[in-house]
Amino acid sequence: MVVTAFDMLLCLTLVWLAWHVLASRDLFRAVVLFISFGMLMALGWVRLRAPDLALAEAAIGSGLTGALFLSALRKLAGTTKEKRRLDRDEER
Amino acid sequence: MALSPSLLYGLTGLMLFVIGLAALFTSPQLLGKILAVNIMASGIFLFLITLAHGSGTLIDPVPQAMVLTGIVVSVSSTAVALALLCRIEAAARPPAHLPKKKDEARQG
Amino acid sequence: MVNSGRKRVSPAHRPWLLLVLLLLFFAALAWVYLVPGSVPGGLARQVDASLVASGVSSRVTAVLLNFRAYDTLLECFILLLGVMVVWSLRSAGTTEPRQPAVGAILAALERLLLPLMILVAGYLLWAGSSQAGGAFQAGAILGGAGVLLLLDSSPFLDILPKKALVWGITLAPLFFLAVGVAALTQGRPFLTYRFQEASLVIVALEVAAAFSIGLCLATLFAGRLPEYESEPAQDKFAAKRGE
Numbered sequence: 001m002v003v004t005a006f007d008m009l010l011c012l013t014l015v016w017l018a019w020h021v022l023a024s025r026d027l028f029r030a031v032v033l034f035i036s037f038g039m040l041m042a043l044g045w046v047r048l049r050a051p052d053l054a055l056a057e058a059a060i061g062s063g064l065t066g067a068l069f070l071s072a073l074r075k076l077a078g079t080t081k082e083k084r085r086l087d088r089d090e091e092r
Numbered sequence: 093m094a095l096s097p098s099l100l101y102g103l104t105g106l107m108l109f110v111i112g113l114a115a116l117f118t119s120p121q122l123l124g125k126i127l128a129v130n131i132m133a134s135g136i137f138l139f140l141i142t143l144a145h146g147s148g149t150l151i152d153p154v155p156q157a158m159v160l161t162g163i164v165v166s167v168s169s170t171a172v173a174l175a176l177l178c179r180i181e182a183a184a185r186p187p188a189h190l191p192k193k194k195d196e197a198r199q200g
Numbered sequence: 201m202v203n204s205g206r207k208r209v210s211p212a213h214r215p216w217l218l219l220v221l222l223l224l225f226f227a228a229l230a231w232v233y234l235v236p237g238s239v240p241g242g243l244a245r246q247v248d249a250s251l252v253a254s255g256v257s258s259r260v261t262a263v264l265l266n267f268r269a270y271d272t273l274l275e276c277f278i279l280l281l282g283v284m285v286v287w288s289l290r291s292a293g294t295t296e297p298r299q300p301a302v303g304a305i306l307a308a309l310e311r312l313l314l315p316l317m318i319l320v321a322g323y324l325l326w327a328g329s330s331q332a333g334g335a336f337q338a339g340a341i342l343g344g345a346g347v348l349l350l351l352d353s354s355p356f357l358d359i360l361p362k363k364a365l366v367w368g369i370t371l372a373p374l375f376f377l378a379v380g381v382a383a384l385t386q387g388r389p390f391l392t393y394r395f396q397e398a399s400l401v402i403v404a405l406e407v408a409a410a411f412s413i414g415l416c417l418a419t420l421f422a423g424r425l426p427e428y429e430s431e432p433a434q435d436k437f438a439a440k441r442g443e
Contacts, residue, residue: 022115
């Protein structure tokens with residue numbers, strides 16, 4: 001097995017995505033990027049000849065973890081919005 | 093040393109681990125820290141799997157099985173971390189709909 | 201705590217220092233990795249040698265459910281522990297209002313996808329003994345199906361009798377323990393199988409594990425105790441505070 005341009009591109013994209021997931025201040029954007037990161041990880045597992053892992057990563061790593069993050073984000077958005085409103089009320 | 097796929101992916105895994113570690117230190121948001129831990133875990137998994145290619149043509153299934161277990165464990169730990177995060181947020185929020193006394197009692 | 205991050209300056213006051221430290225750390229890790237002979241030989245040959253005795257022909261499944269069954273046993277317990285922690289974190293707090301149904305598209309998608317997902321999970325479970333697939337993947341897809349149901353505010357976790365839910369979640373860990381203890385009583389080491397019945401036991405364990413993993417993942421996503429449980433728990437806490 002030799003390194004193909006695809007491997008190089010995949011590795012670069014993984015690192016780039018990880019960087020943007022973690023550098024992004026917008027949490028929703030970070031979570032969406034994280035889900036796509038998981039999908040690309042699944043591709044990486046296929047390239048490394050680990051189909052079991054590719055299946056698990058696609059279903060769990062990006063699917064379920066992403067769903068967990070998004071639902072937590074929705075709950076947090078609810079509380080922060082309420083808090084911001086309360087802060088404003090206190091300032092008045 | 094020629095660049096083999098396992099070397100390339102192994103170095104990528106290390107890179108992901110280091111990026112995650114940096115974000116774990118610097119992220120101002122707790123959710124960002126949880127994301128960082130997940131990225132670090134992905135990096136470690138990638139690294140472990142490339143070790144499976146180390147000895148040549150035979151692929152070692154033991155790291156693959158360990159990483160498979162690790163993926164499931166990491167999703168459950170993420171769920172626990174997110175539940176804790178939601179609980180922290182709920183505790184930090186000033187509960188306007190509750191009487192003030194209870195709020196103080198909870199904080200004190 | 202989380203929200204105040206925007207006002208404060210990020211803890212990385214000196215980004216270049218962090219960058220240098222991280223590059224050094226990366227270089228150290230890469231150096232250890234690249235030193236010849238630092239990568240261990242692995243266990244591929246040993247696994248191949250005893251694959252015939254394991255009862256399945258997929259190497260990963262053989263490792264997961266036979267050679268290193270301890271890992272899978274503990275992993276089932278970790279999932280159980282996760283569900284217990286999430287439940288105990290939510291039970292005393294506010295019960296979230298049930299989300300309204302998202303819409304017709306989700307409902308249609310659900311009708312289309314759910315049977316397919318269950319079919320795929322069954323196939324993966326069946327294929328797991330000889331090729332890629334197995335309990336984890338099947339469980340993950342079952343969990344995904346559960347999440348899809350929960351998204352459409354289907355209260356299937358509430359409708360499910362409490363006993364069924366608890367038994368469903370604990371099925372795999374208990375079955376694993378039972379298999380292990382049965383081996384002990386017959387004078388074999390913990391969690392080892394007799395050759396004649398190995399494949400049967402492994403398939404049974406996989407079915408139980410897939411079912412429990414799926415249910416655990418869906419429960420983790422739901423995050424809260426089922427409704428019949430949360431109401432009295434809240435009253436109890438209110439009483440404890442002296443109201």
